[in-house]
Amino acid sequence: MGVKDSLLTEEMMDTIIANAFEWIVVVNHEGNIIYMNDSYCEFIGVDNKEVIGKHVTEVIENTRMHEVVKAGKEELADLQYIKGNYMIANRVPIFNKNGEVIGAYGTVIFRDTSEWDKMNSHVKSMLGRIRNYLQEYEQQTGVKYTLEDIIGNSKLIKLLKDKVKQIAASDVSILIRGESGTGKELFAHSIHQLSNRSQMPFIKLNCAAIPEHLLESELFGYEEGAFTGAKKGGKKGKFMLADGGTLFLDEIGDMSLPMQIKLLRALQEGEVEPVGAIKPIQVNVRVIAATNRPLEKMMEEKRFRDDLYYRIHVIPFQIPSLRERTEDISLLVEHFIQKICKRTGRRITSVTEDALDVLSRYRWPGNIRELENVIQAAVHLSTGEKLTVEVLPDYMRDSYSIPIGSKSLKETLEDAEKQAIIQTLEKYQNDKLVTAKQLGISKSSLYEKLKKHKIQ
Incomplete structure (x- = not known):
């Protein structure tokens, strides 16, 4: 056999593509079919010569090939419902040398529904195992978030993520500062998850949510019979529950001065004294605190102890507000759209430029928490595949509009x-x-x- 005989010929390519395991379809820039292989035509029940020139939506049910041509963005491993079965579809735009979209090609796999069912069962089984492992890890340690859950590519966020990686392994105390809704708890979880204590408990306590007279027993626990209504056998406090792991004290700026003194002693001595106990108990706990209060000003006003401040302020973390990292808004919007659509079953693919412009210019006093709530409402109000300005709150749309003619x-x-x-x-x-x-x-x-x- 000569070299020429071993080359792949055009006829051979046609035969391979026509009978490929995957179903293949190619459309032009208008979404009209210019090629469809024999396997795909046979499954759908059409003649491959008759489909040429037809718009893809007339031939393939639930197709999105025409949307890929419009957006110029690939869609990989998307589930597509065809003839009573879910198939896995890949859709990829085709660009010319000038970067213009001139068409798109798509492939669909698992034409054998029994094979798809087998693979589907296997995937579900594996997902079930992974989910059970994650739930078990969360139950054992209390960790819900990792560094991957912190969405953003801005310089400020990248620097903070690097900082988490640098200091997570140490046992020093950390104070996380930032406005409400900026994601302080996510950073606390991430620090613990990357630390040497990651397999030990992560216990959190919101100091502002516990009444003053109950805060001591919540932190340090109590002995049986310590007070009227005390549980039989007593109760372990958050410090003892976090022994060997991490204690996250949220809203520490709301803690009263008497409690600050008791907390400081626990941190300095490495021991706690449950209410009603005769002797203290040794604990090994790393403390991560968080607040949105101006602690320095509170120290001047004698509302926060200097010695406690310096004890928890070994490594400070300042989480930026959303208006300080507006370049992350588009990523966050996309993330929340996917998250909410997955939970609700809605199909929203993106956000219009006008809507994103309004979202980017808004001040966001409630930060990321407010953004997620706005996107959740917008997804439910949307009727199309994109979030538009019309589904955003009125106050948001009006906040940056200039009332021409009504004001000088x-x-x-x-x-x-x-x-x-x-x-x-x-x-x-x-x-x-x-x-x-x-x-x-x-x-x-x-x-x-x-x-x-x-x-x-």
Whole structure:
């Protein structure tokens, strides 16, 4: 056999593609079919010569080939319902040398439904095992989130993720600062999950959610008969439950001074004394604290102890607000759309540019928590495949619209000035000296403007 005889000929290629295990379809830039292999035609029950030139939606049920051509974005391993069965479809856009979409090709696998059922059962079995393992890990340790759950590619988020990796293995105390809704708890979980204590408990306590008279017993536990209504056998506190692992104290800035003293002693001595106990109990706990309060100002006002502050503030973490990392909004929106659609069964593929522009310019006082709630409502209100401006809250759409003709230029400028002052004050936790510096004005000028705009 010569070299020429061993080359792959055009006829051979045609035969291979026509009879390939995968079903193959190719469409042009208008979504019209220009090729469909014999296997696909045979399954659907059409003549491959008759389908040429027809729009793909007329031939293949539940197809999205025309959408891939429009968006220029590939869709891999997507489930497609064809003739009573779910198949696995891959759709890939075809570009010319100038980067323009000139068509798309798609493949569908598992034409043998019995084979698909077998694979489906295997996948479900494996997913079940993985889910059980994750649930068991969560039950044993209390960890729900990892570093992968923190969505964002902004410089600030990348730096924080790197910082988590650097210090997770150490046992030093960490104070996580940030506004409400920025994801402080996600970072706490991630630090524990990457630490040497990852197989030990992760216990959390919201200091603001527990009444003052119950906080001591929640933290340190109590002995049987310590007070009226005490459980038989007593109760372990959060410190003892976290022994060997990590204790996450959220909203630590809301803790009273008497409790701060008891917490400091536990951290310094490495021991706790349950209510009603005769002697203290040794514990080995790493503490991660979090707050959105201005602790430095509270220290000046004698509302937060200096010694406790320096004990928990060994490594500070400042989580940026959403308005400080607006470049992450598009990623977060996409993440929440997928998450909510998976849970609800809705099919929303993306967000329009106008809607994303409104979302990117909004101030987000509630940060990521508020964004998720907005996207959840928008998904339920949507009727198409994209989130549009119309399904966003009215206050969000109106917050950046300029009422042309209803206000003078002077009034519009004053409104803008007021918003700039409010946003800067929020960003720097009402620190007026820093706010004035950031705005490029004197402190006396800032106070005049606060009075003029009636800003408290």
